[in-house]
Amino acid sequence: MRSQDYDRLFLSPPHLGRHELNYVSKAIEDNWVAPVGPNLDGFERDICEFTGARHCVALTSGTAAIHLGLRLLGVGPGDEVLCPSFTFVATANPILYQGATPVFIDSEAETWNICPERLREALEAGKHQNRLPKALIIVHLYGMPCRLREILALAAEFGVPVLEDAAEALGSRYEGQPLGTFGTIGVFSFNGNKILTTSGGGALVTNSAEWARQARFWATQAKDDAPYYQHSELGYNYRLSNVLAGIGRGQMELLEDRVKKRREIYAWYRQHLAAIPGLSFGPLEPVGSHSNRWLTCLLLNPAETTVTPDQLRLHLETRNIESRPLWKPLHLQPLFADVTSYGGEVCTELFTRGLCLPSGSAMTDADLQRVAGAVRELLVAE
Missing domain, CATH: 3.40.640.10 (Type I PLP-dependent aspartate aminotransferase-like (Major domain))
Structure with a gap:
């Protein structure tokens, strides 16, 4: 379709x-x-x-x-x-x-x-x-x-x-x-x-x-x-x-309700998709931290799947689903080509492996199922 x-x-x-x-x-x-x-x-x-x-x-x-x-x-x-x-x-x-x-x-x-x-x-x-x-x-x-x-x-x-x-x-x-x-x-x-x-x-x-x-x-x-x-x-x-x-x-x-809903969306994605080989979710929530889970982010492990985040993004677009890469690190931006950086390997790897999924607090169960189904279409079928 x-x-x-x-x-x-x-x-x-x-x-x-x-x-x-x-x-x-x-x-x-x-x-x-x-x-x-x-x-x-x-x-x-x-x-x-x-x-x-x-x-x-x-x-x-x-x-x-x-x-x-x-x-x-x-x-x-x-x-x-x-x-x-x-x-x-x-x-x-x-x-x-x-x-x-x-x-x-x-x-x-x-x-x-x-x-x-x-x-x-x-x-x-x-x-x-x-x-x-x-x-x-x-x-x-x-x-x-x-x-x-x-x-x-x-x-x-x-x-x-x-x-x-x-x-x-x-x-x-x-x-x-x-x-x-x-x-x-x-x-x-x-x-x-x-x-x-x-x-x-x-x-x-x-x-x-x-x-x-x-x-x-x-x-x-x-x-x-x-x-x-x-x-x-x-x-x-x-x-x-x-x-x-x-x-x-x-x-x-409505803020407390919105935080509750975003956390539920993150938990739903993890429950329904985390078992797919090569797919994980982040960032991790340490003890003592309570995230609003503004956006649900996934990571793809190239050692376990040949699908790249951009291939997944483009596949979701065929289903009219917006997703977005993780932030491109600033030390890689042309604007800051001459800026000093301490490290950069970790955030560079996260950028190359990550994708943000739809996370709006008005999402219905049918919306979540639609996103999950589209993710499975590509990752499970490879």
């Missing part, structure tokens, strides 16, 4: 409930369609209540939040910022915005996140050269907590502040504590494919009232306290709109 004979199954589409429209309609009825308003204030309070962070600044994207976070940490031209190689480019781009230089760190094979051993190598090299990095960005890939205890201990030992990129990890926890609250600054994304969406958006969280005030100031074009438009600092148009914040408020009411 042709792909057109099937309805499209997307990787991670938005999943709205019944309450988002109430908040959006109220904003329109009250004419609060400006970039500020009650929904924006309420959304920031909701995020603080859920995460335990003292302050939240809702922004246009997670990228904007990383950018402001780096500026708060004093990152500027000539500085170096350590960053995992295995992540989306938005993690590293703001380093360039600030005129700084990224230094990439390989993953470890369990959680797929930044490797503490490679991180120590980079920190010790920086100390030896009397050039410690200005900041360390950590990422919780696909919602899986990184090895926080070890990583935070290393950051403290070398005196390097941590910016926690939890863009994919809202609703995940480490030893009971919500992710996004372990770093000096935390960042979330509410892009359309995330577990919670505002169509487009993000947030910066911090326990510092002064940093939250400064982030808001920069995010609203850095307008001085004057009756006319006066600007003494560089600012940005980064504030989330009151209308989109209304979508976020409705989404926050």
